[in-house]
Amino acid sequence: MTTGIRVGWRASLGLTGDVLAALPVPLAFPLLTAFYYGESPLPFVAAIAVSLALGASFRSVQDPAEDLGPREAFLAVALIWFLVAAVGAIPFVVAGVGTVAHPVNAMFEAMSGLTTTGATVLVDFSLHSRSVMMWRQVIQWLGGLGILILATAVLSEIGVGGAQLMETESQTQDVNKLTPKISRTAQLIWGIYVGLTGLAIAVYFLLGLAFDPQMDLYNAVAHAFTSVATAGFSPEPQSVGAFHPVIQWAVVPFMVIGSTSFVLIYFAINGEPMRLLKNEEFHFYLGAMGTLASIVAFALFLDPSVTFGAEGTVRHAVFNVASIVTTTGYASTDYVAWAPAAKHMLFMGMFIGGMVGSTTCSIKSLRWLVALKTFRRNLYTAIHPEAVRPVRVSGKPVDEGAIRDIYAYLLLSIVIFFLLTVVIVVDAERAGLRVTEFEALGAAATTFLNIGPAFGEAGPYGTFASFPMSTRAVMIVLMWIGRIEIIPVLVLFTKAFWTS
Amino acid sequence: MHVVVIGAGEVGTSIAGSLSSDHEVVVVDVDEDRAEQLKYEIDVLTIAGDGTTSDIQTAAEVGRADMVIACTDNDQTNLVACGTAKTLGDGFTIARVKSTDFLRTWEGSEGAFGVDFMVCTDLLTAENIVRVIGLPAAIDVDPFASGMVQMAEFEIAEESPMAGQTVAEADRFESLTFVGLFRNGELTIPRGDTGIKAGDRAVVIGSPESVQAFATDVDPRTTPDDADDIVIVGGSEIGYQTARLLGERELQPRIIEQDPDRARWLAEQLPKAVVMEHDATDTEFLSREHVDEADIVVTALRSDEKNLLVSVLAKRLGVDRVIAVVDSPDYVTVFEEIGIDIAINPRTVTAEEITRFTYESVAENIAVLENDQAEVLELELTEGCGLVGRPISELVADTDARFVIGAITRDHQLVTPRGDTVLRPGDHVILLVDSDSVGEIASMA
Numbered sequence: 001m002t003t004g005i006r007v008g009w010r011a012s013l014g015l016t017g018d019v020l021a022a023l024p025v026p027l028a029f030p031l032l033t034a035f036y037y038g039e040s041p042l043p044f045v046a047a048i049a050v051s052l053a054l055g056a057s058f059r060s061v062q063d064p065a066e067d068l069g070p071r072e073a074f075l076a077v078a079l080i081w082f083l084v085a086a087v088g089a090i091p092f093v094v095a096g097v098g099t100v101a102h103p104v105n106a107m108f109e110a111m112s113g114l115t116t117t118g119a120t121v122l123v124d125f126s127l128h129s130r131s132v133m134m135w136r137q138v139i140q141w142l143g144g145l146g147i148l149i150l151a152t153a154v155l156s157e158i159g160v161g162g163a164q165l166m167e168t169e170s171q172t173q174d175v176n177k178l179t180p181k182i183s184r185t186a187q188l189i190w191g192i193y194v195g196l197t198g199l200a201i202a203v204y205f206l207l208g209l210a211f212d213p214q215m216d217l218y219n220a221v222a223h224a225f226t227s228v229a230t231a232g233f234s235p236e237p238q239s240v241g242a243f244h245p246v247i248q249w250a251v252v253p254f255m256v257i258g259s260t261s262f263v264l265i266y267f268a269i270n271g272e273p274m275r276l277l278k279n280e281e282f283h284f285y286l287g288a289m290g291t292l293a294s295i296v297a298f299a300l301f302l303d304p305s306v307t308f309g310a311e312g313t314v315r316h317a318v319f320n321v322a323s324i325v326t327t328t329g330y331a332s333t334d335y336v337a338w339a340p341a342a343k344h345m346l347f348m349g350m351f352i353g354g355m356v357g358s359t360t361c362s363i364k365s366l367r368w369l370v371a372l373k374t375f376r377r378n379l380y381t382a383i384h385p386e387a388v389r390p391v392r393v394s395g396k397p398v399d400e401g402a403i404r405d406i407y408a409y410l411l412l413s414i415v416i417f418f419l420l421t422v423v424i425v426v427d428a429e430r431a432g433l434r435v436t437e438f439e440a441l442g443a444a445a446t447t448f449l450n451i452g453p454a455f456g457e458a459g460p461y462g463t464f465a466s467f468p469m470s471t472r473a474v475m476i477v478l479m480w481i482g483r484i485e486i487i488p489v490l491v492l493f494t495k496a497f498w499t500s
Numbered sequence: 501m502h503v504v505v506i507g508a509g510e511v512g513t514s515i516a517g518s519l520s521s522d523h524e525v526v527v528v529d530v531d532e533d534r535a536e537q538l539k540y541e542i543d544v545l546t547i548a549g550d551g552t553t554s555d556i557q558t559a560a561e562v563g564r565a566d567m568v569i570a571c572t573d574n575d576q577t578n579l580v581a582c583g584t585a586k587t588l589g590d591g592f593t594i595a596r597v598k599s600t601d602f603l604r605t606w607e608g609s610e611g612a613f614g615v616d617f618m619v620c621t622d623l624l625t626a627e628n629i630v631r632v633i634g635l636p637a638a639i640d641v642d643p644f645a646s647g648m649v650q651m652a653e654f655e656i657a658e659e660s661p662m663a664g665q666t667v668a669e670a671d672r673f674e675s676l677t678f679v680g681l682f683r684n685g686e687l688t689i690p691r692g693d694t695g696i697k698a699g700d701r702a703v704v705i706g707s708p709e710s711v712q713a714f715a716t717d718v719d720p721r722t723t724p725d726d727a728d729d730i731v732i733v734g735g736s737e738i739g740y741q742t743a744r745l746l747g748e749r750e751l752q753p754r755i756i757e758q759d760p761d762r763a764r765w766l767a768e769q770l771p772k773a774v775v776m777e778h779d780a781t782d783t784e785f786l787s788r789e790h791v792d793e794a795d796i797v798v799t800a801l802r803s804d805e806k807n808l809l810v811s812v813l814a815k816r817l818g819v820d821r822v823i824a825v826v827d828s829p830d831y832v833t834v835f836e837e838i839g840i841d842i843a844i845n846p847r848t849v850t851a852e853e854i855t856r857f858t859y860e861s862v863a864e865n866i867a868v869l870e871n872d873q874a875e876v877l878e879l880e881l882t883e884g885c886g887l888v889g890r891p892i893s894e895l896v897a898d899t900d901a902r903f904v905i906g907a908i909t910r911d912h913q914l915v916t917p918r919g920d921t922v923l924r925p926g927d928h929v930i931l932l933v934d935s936d937s938v939g940e941i942a943s944m945a
Contacts, residue, residue, distance in 0.1 A: 384774075384776065384789065386756075386776040386777050386778040386785065386789070387774060387775065387776050387777075388757075388760075388763040388764055388766070388767040388775040388776065388777045389767060389775075390764065390767050390768050392771065395771070397767075397768040
């Protein structure tokens with residue numbers, strides 16, 4: 001206690017070390033891909049070596065006497081998300097091809113991957129080996145898994161991924177009690193995640209056989225990894241737009257399921273589908289998506305320059321709205337060319353997000369639902385100041401403290417989003433680049449809220465390499481902060497966290 | 501009968517007083533002075549000591565008691581006293597409780613805590629209030645099967661929409677049976693085509709909800725419906741239970757509760773009720789929330805003084821009917837003299853319920869109608885009794901006895917009797933019987 005530090009940082013480092021030491025397992029996947037295609041295994045060998053070395057050294061400082069409390073968990077989560085991204089950047093640097101050879105770009109790509117954002121700095125997709133492209137997909141799948149663990153089971157007490165919301169929302173409040181043991185709960189959730197990924201591989205591959213030879217096993221695996229994770233990377237420069245319409249339709253349900261509460265999916269699989277079907281957040285989430293898709297389709301029908309045909313218009317509206325609202329970030333077409341009405345709808349959709357307890361990013365439906373219901377309640381209490389009206393979600397009252405937290409979170413998100421927008425505009429001007437306000441707003445939302453593509457140069461078929469290097473560095477930090485829901489990172493910068 | 505009463509508070513004293521003339525009553529109280537004092541008030545044997553202990557209960561001869569009534573102010577004491585009594589003998593045990601949780605546990609598992617009959621003071625009071633509010637047109641209302649079934653008697657007024665209808669037209673509710681019709685003081689067992697005339701008195705048996713709906717048909721003018729504004733002042737357990745029971749009858753009251761935590765709790769438990777957190781003695785608040793225009797105000801605050809103040813305020817602001825919960829029996833008349841419409845005392849209600857229960861022998865529960873022209877009985881059927889195992893239509897055809905089965909409860913579920921319903925052992929049957937046939941029915945049961 002002579003140092004005055006009150007955080008069991010050795011425990012945090014120990015946990016981070018455990019994760020880094022396990023990282024060679026997912027790294028083995030692109031390594032095997034490299035062997036299969038006869039490409040250089042060096043990028044992955046290097047990353048495996050670094051993760052093993054870092055993991056071992058972190059574990060060596062671990063003090064078994066220290067407990068992992070909420071404070072240590074905050075530190076560990078922040079460290080894990082940052083360091084795994086750092087190790088994940090190594091293959092890009094070692095491969096040394098294209099824009100991602102630069103360390104900052106490599107870090108951007110890896111952070112965008114791990115946070116399931118899906119914004120890319122790649123310019124020419126054809127330069128890269130198939131194994132490096134597969135690593136982008138694997139790291140996103142890993143990021144989805146990581147956030148599921150935080151949001152549903154293992155570390156729900158630190159409240160990342162909306163887990164604290166699930167406790168206030170009673171339909172899923174027994175999230176920690178799916179089974180009495182946390183490790184068993186985690187296994188169930190992983191089981192669903194892995195099972196859905198397997199199903200997606202099978203569906204994509206079979207549809208590929210039937211409709212589109214370009215959807216081969218490589219692409220089926222690559223897209224399965226990033227659709228259930230609502231992540232959005234694609235080895236194809238045209239994203240999902242490169243494939244047959246039937247395959248595009250088939251991707252939609254996997255994105256939607258990836259953004260649905262895995263706890264409620266678990267209950268649905270186990271014979272209690274009503275818990276999902278009667279859940280108000282689920283209604284809100286599907287309703288928001290449906291409404292936006294209808295408006296976008298309507299806007300596209302009105303736009304004379306759009307020539308998709310009836311099916312194509314509906315498909316592109318549904319696909320791209322689902323992609324944005326679930327925070328996946330695929331595209332079925334380059335919507336940068338769309339009329340402003342449709343584009344602004346997509347921009348709005350960025351702020352919604354899927355359900356808590358899923359792989360989704362952004363603000364999340366439950367927060368909006370509670371905020372809107374609270375607002376309606378406040379209108380009532382404006383007339384009847386003495387009335388006591390609990391806000392209810394799915395019939396269960398929401399704690400007033402949780403409502404305050406949600407308001408604070410919404411405000412904090414909006415403030416950070418605006419600050420990032422200003423940074424993007426100012427930094428671009430400093431570098432002598434032209435970035436419109438709408439493009440800056442889109443780029444800020446898409447990185448901070450972990451969606452993926454934005455508008456303009458950074459559109460779905462474009463690249464974030466068009467921004468200045470310094471902007472990209474800021475974006476790396478904000479993807480990191482946004483993914484683990486702001487608080488775990490911000491608390492690290494308070495004195496009270498370390499000393500009291 | 502040898503009766504042991506544990507607890508010589510207001511409830512215990514009142515029960516002991518009404519039983520002492522016909523029965524051998526022993527009263528146990530922990531307070532020596534109180535025990536001594538009671539000896540001079542009523543003619544009973546008193547014992548000072550802890551009524552939950554075997555020693556004291558043995559001294560009170562609980563072992564040969566026919567009935568043990570535990571009615572102290574403490575729930576746990578009463579439950580333990582009943583449990584102890586069951587170890588000494590097999591007298592019928594009655595416990596008074598406040599907590600509805602204990603009541604739910606007891607209802608869920610018969611004989612739990614060694615209690616044979618449980619009276620929940622707050623719930624009983626709330627049921628009384630709801631009856632007063634909900635059925636102003638009824639001449640007589642009695643609960644059966646621990647509140648699951650109600651018997652009610654109504655006089656059909658000249659302007660009632662039911663005057664001129666047939667029984668089949670009037671009895672349009674699934675869980676309600678039209679059991680009797682009194683015309684000029686004569687009992688008629690009604691058939692579907694029996695016509696109803698103004699001045700008749702109708703007797704129905706059914707679920708409280710269906711009786712409420714029937715009352716609306718009989719007298720839509722005075723029976724409250726969801727358009728009526730009912731305000732409950734004070735979210736005490738009695739206030740809460742009253743609101744809950746009113747809610748079950750589609751009447752959504754407003755509740756005023758001063759304590760923020762309690763108000764929040766009430767609002768969470770009663771999603772449809774409007775809960776307001778404020779001091780109900782603030783007249784500016786009362787008129788702002790239009791409490792002065794309420795049809796009915798119930799005051800269920802925790803002190804009699806506050807209830808009195810709020811009741812008087814409500815009356816003065818122009819509320820039609822004010823019903824006050826009065827904790828001290830001495831003040832009941834004071835409240836009513838001041839002009840409060842009805843003052844209800846939980847202890848009196850409890851004492852009456854327990855006393856009423858002790859009177860009943862063969863039947864579990866009795867209500868007497870129209871100068872003993874007819875009785876409504878609750879019977880628990882046993883294996884091998886004459887009513888079991890045959891459809892009701894056969895039972896009726898085979899006997900001269902004049903009776904109508906109004907309701908059956910089976911495993912805590914209400915069963916509506918039909919001609920082909922077969923009665924089973926363990927069923928609780930609530931039936932109306934012509935007084936001349938009571939002996940015959942009693943011999944069959």
